[in-house]
Amino acid sequence: MKKPILTGLLVVAMAAALTPPGNQPPLQVHAAASEEGSDIQIRLNGQPFRDDRNPLLVEGVTLVPLRNIAEALGAEVKWDETTQSVLLRKDTSEIVLTVGSADAVKNGQPIRLEAAPRLSGDITMVPLRFIGESFDTLVTWNDATRTVSIDPLQALPTVGSYDNLKALLEKTQVVSGSTSDLRLFRENSSTAVMEKSETSNAISQSDSVAAAPAAPAEAKAKQSESGEYSQTNTQVEGVDEADVVKTDGTYMYQVNRGRVIITKAFPSNEMKVESVVDFDGQSFRPSELYVDDKHMIVIGTTNRNVNNPAAEPMPAPVEAPGGVMIKIAPVLPSSSVTKAVVYDITDKSAPKKQRELELDGNYVSSRKIGDAVYLITNKNARYSFLAKPATGVATEDEAKKHAPSYRDTAVSDEWKAIDYGEIRYFPDSPEANYMLIGGFNLSRPGQAMDVSAYLGSGQNVFASENNLYAAVSKTEPIRIMPAEIRHDSAAPATPGPDARIQGWVEPPAYERKTVVYKFRLEQGKTKFVTQGDAPGAVLNQFSMDEHNGIFRIATTKGDMWRTDENTSKNNLYTLDEALKPLGKIEGIAPGERIYSVRFMGNRAYMVTFKNTDPLFALDLTNPANPTVLGALKIPGFSDYLHPYDENHLIGFGKETVEVPVKGVKNPNPATMVYVQGMKLSLFDVTDVSNPVEKHKEVIGSRGTDSELLRNHKALLYSKETNLLAFPVTVYESTDSAADGFTTGSGKFSFQGAYVYRLDLQSGFDRKASITHISEEEKKKAGNGWYGSDRNVERILYIGDTLYTLSKGMIKANDLSTFVEKDSLTLP
Template sequence: MKKRGWVWLVASALVLTTTAFAVAGSADSEVEAAYIEKDGLPVVGSYENLKKLLAKDLQQQKLMYKTTVAMESAPVAGSAEPQSAPAAANVAESAAADYSTTNVQVQGVDEADVVKTDGKYIYQATSNEIRIVQADPAGKMQLASRLSYTEGTFEPLELYVDENRLVIIGQSFETLAIKKNDSAKKVKIAPGYHNLHVEMLKAQVYDITDKQKPKLTRELEMEGSYLSSRKIGSNLYLVANHRINTFQIMEDLGDPAPMYRDQAPDKQAEPQKLPYGDIHYFPESLTPNYLMVAGVDLDKPNQKMKVHSYLGGGENIYASMENLYVAVSEYKNEMPKPSVSSSESNFAPINESVSTTLYRFALKNGNLDFSGKGSVPGNVLNQFSIDEHDGYLRIATTSGNIWRTDEGTSKNNLYILDRDLKIHGKLEGIAPGEKIYSARFIGDRAYMVTFKTVDPLFVIDVKKPDAPRVLGALKIPGYSDYLHPYDENHLIGFGKEAEAEKDIAYYQGMKIALFDVTDVTNPIEKFKTVIGDRGTDSELLHNHKALLFSKEKELLAFPVTVRTLSSEEKANRRIQAYGRFSFQGAYVYRLNLQEGFVLDSTITHLSAEDTLKAGDEWYDSKKNIRRILTIGDTLYTVSESLIKSQKLEDHQPISTLSLTK
């Protein structure tokens, strides 16, 4: 990889993590050149204004820095290694073609994944390469090509496939060492810290007309770590968080404005720094972080990527066909009022309140334009807690603390916001003392699962935006981490079974349930099955893209790691006891409304020797099945090491392709 002259100094050993706390009394009045643009958001304006806006945070960092430097007389064991961005990841049935597609939240809004298929080829992203595999015909699977990357320079995370175009999204890194004869004073860096590190979100666009010779046609980069992305038709939208290096500002090591680059491989382009006049800020959330959003129409190679930067951070992303929303938690701590009665404790808990601010960006032809913001009490669990429908935004939140029993106890809420992102209707105080484990909006209904010792499934009517109301509830053991629609009157829940002991619930094996909500006032658990014992887990419980589901094919499949107790352990079981590793692979079910869940097949990429050697734990994740997909009447399971194919009808094996070099 070529050395980049534009890499700026970052003391990577001083990476500091903070929560997005709301700042009381913003620095607006002290910022000289800030002004309000037509979209209603103020801009940073200049480097000096940036320092003023972040003055409170910088002061805290200076105190920490002084403490750090004071300790420099002690021997240094070694400088910290740069931290990679967390890997992302992940497949449901396409009605228009006979192959499965990624399980997405909103139809028409594609989400990147580690595995995709176009009905002929399978595309896979691993930590250091991209594989393109000819999968059809299944009996003649072969590797068409692979794109390899030097470790530590670029890490593929996810990908998109669109006809003859492959988009790879990943994180690029460059770390430079300061020579020992460069004194700390000379380079203005704290003694003992000798790493220079830059991190960029990168999207590589390949022409894959010739699958054996993918051709790189474009590279899009912006500074920061990958948060999420969406693709609508040919329009690609990227979202990243870029942590501002406050040490760089304190020591005047250089301009901390974020960088971006859009280039063709044969036309090297210099990186561009966003001018401070184009960097906006959210007055309610002045944190040392840039939220980076970018969009581009990939069908228009001459259209430059549009990059926008906002002082603040992003946590959860939701996108409809028209808008993209970024949700950010804002925390405020209030000291309790002094007690008049001496009999009351002087150590009352601090009242912590949390709200969620939603920033909306209008999507059109590869452009993202800020179009409004709103706020609701409570915290958002994930993207499925947010939904846009008929011009309204619905959002489910949890406020308070699940372990408190006073007025600060947890409560669950549902808010409906109008086009101006003002609260139009609300339903508050659902299931006090519990918190949301999953939520799903489907048409005029919302489904919410809360949990502490049992699993209430709430059915909520949201047809009237100004008056949402609970229609019915079902209380059963366990909980659902993910809810997936089966049809308009049935819902599939994926989560954990649970058992309670002295008001404390302990999760057990993985639970799958089919809920019947035909009678909305009396929902029932029509079918359920439990896999393994305590410790059993599935990526599906944390990532919806791991699911393969086709109602038409009566097919349900997902990867799972199973832990089981021996018969003796079950006879003398404590509900806190964890099982031992017994299986990793795919569970494939037949699902219909007459039979429920029928286990048709279990598939593993582990050999019998692997299982014997595993003992209580299994560590070789390269053989873990990550995704299951279908092409025609063939089922494929994909791990980093193998692709296996088998017939859907009788699950007879067809072939196995090794992917290791």
């Protein structure tokens, strides 16, 4: 056989990147058919790239010749005639592709291509994006010119040295606080507020409006010897998130009062505590964990001294009453640390610690994709200390002391300071804060943790299987109140031309934007790709999504309390793979803010609220021109939206009642909104121009609450079994008011799990209310309940058994009848 001419390897599934308006594949082809992409132009590093073979379009995926592009990117290409395979090498990366197979191997790890390589005559054709991502390039698509651009990843400048760090921070006019960093506020300078990081939620994506959305991970139960078992309700299928409870179908692993308890859960009549991993004598405080077939990864926080205690001078003894001389140890500055401990759980009765990994800074979030685990932290740069007058050139020890550091016992028990030449910063927004990303691969226990440090921050994190996005809000003034002007209570209700003289002035206005940093994920390593921004601030992870290479982000801009042009408005933006703007919808629901967002393929659903709950359906079929399809206004609001199918979604939030304020007359009567009980809604969006609340359930009265409203991982949902369950604390109204609403919290009546069957015909059918609280404890509660070790935190199922977990107990109920079968008191 003649040796194929291999030209160009750049794996980029262009089902997303090569999509014309309408987000449809550039050419509609059948499974075995292909079409010439002769009108597709390729630019490599800014220059036109020509090859002997035009691209092919197969099922919307662009295939390009292999050898020439790969070699232009610096890769070595070798063809094996016997196995019909291609070996590509560049730096430390090695990839093996086989003609006719979508399964490839990179650095010994299996990967899946968007399409199988194929021979076109004697030329090997391969999917475009994969090689681009594998060899540090960014591939983008310009629909107007039908051009694919292959460019190097964005390069960020390095801090370089400790002195350069101090100079950078001086320029940003940053002052340091104990929990946040705030730039000095001046009329002609920018301001940026570091917000407290929060663990938040994001959403899964789907293939198209016509097809059902990609099922969230919890909807696809895993299989074990015990049968199917539920998983954590995660953001994106294939991207695991840490939680307080995990199961492998036989055992449960629970973060419990500073320990991890491993319980044999199935069968329920054999429930017992298998082992307790205790951290007594350590400052480590576990918060959540991951579990796979071989490993348990416990994540939490600890502290470490910034200075060497031996180097600190001991204060002189102090005379105490009675003439006793005492010594007071110096107060040593400490730094918050995020820690992950990896255990071998082959023997559940005796987990074996394999490795400890520590990153400076407060825990922001983490993800586990296959064997790869990623940790994201924020560390204060201690600017207040750095800004002290210098007494000369900083010593090496001083520089190391203030550098972000990490520890990985797979390499050394010692802490390692990150060299300033390896710390990068974002030129438009350096901050007195470091964002650290640490990645490690469980299948390579001897490989050191990959750590990247950036002078910046991350607040909300969205991750797909290939990319991680860290978003942070920035605040800048657009109008400043002069210091000499004060608001006068005698000022007119409406400002006139002489308002300044009368003492009236509009309050200062600020403009917020969200900066997004994109990182490529690869088997435990991360690479910075690019950055972009969008006006306004995101609510949480649900505000972000990636679909077919397009990044979508929903924001709120302005303030709800304002009545001028700077009142709040809600928006949705689409950005391409380089995070450059594509399309937008702005000005949705003025005067309100976003309460929840859900992306489902080529649609998005947004809930805003001030007095009523508008549910907006948005069409994202054409990323360059998203549109509003329809809206539904009903009382209440949804804090969390969850897909039911392509035409229905479930809302979890609160019911509200809007009543007029007495004494205020028309034509503009004032109203007051009272939040009532927890509300479940099933929305029908079959007719997207006219969404309908098909079914509704209100739980309790004012004061009723659920962790689910703040943390999506508290939800158990399985469409296959119509099972819906979540923890809830219920308050019942004691009011007998004829108007049917309450203005104060009712009386505590229940804490535990509410379990429903849900279908389109019957709606929400509550089948069980499972509590761990005894009647005696309930009587002691009186009107209020402030929590105990018997508060149900999570619900899951294994086989035919439903389990509810609190810190003090595990209960097992039959999944069909919900009759209690067994229980176990936890130590």
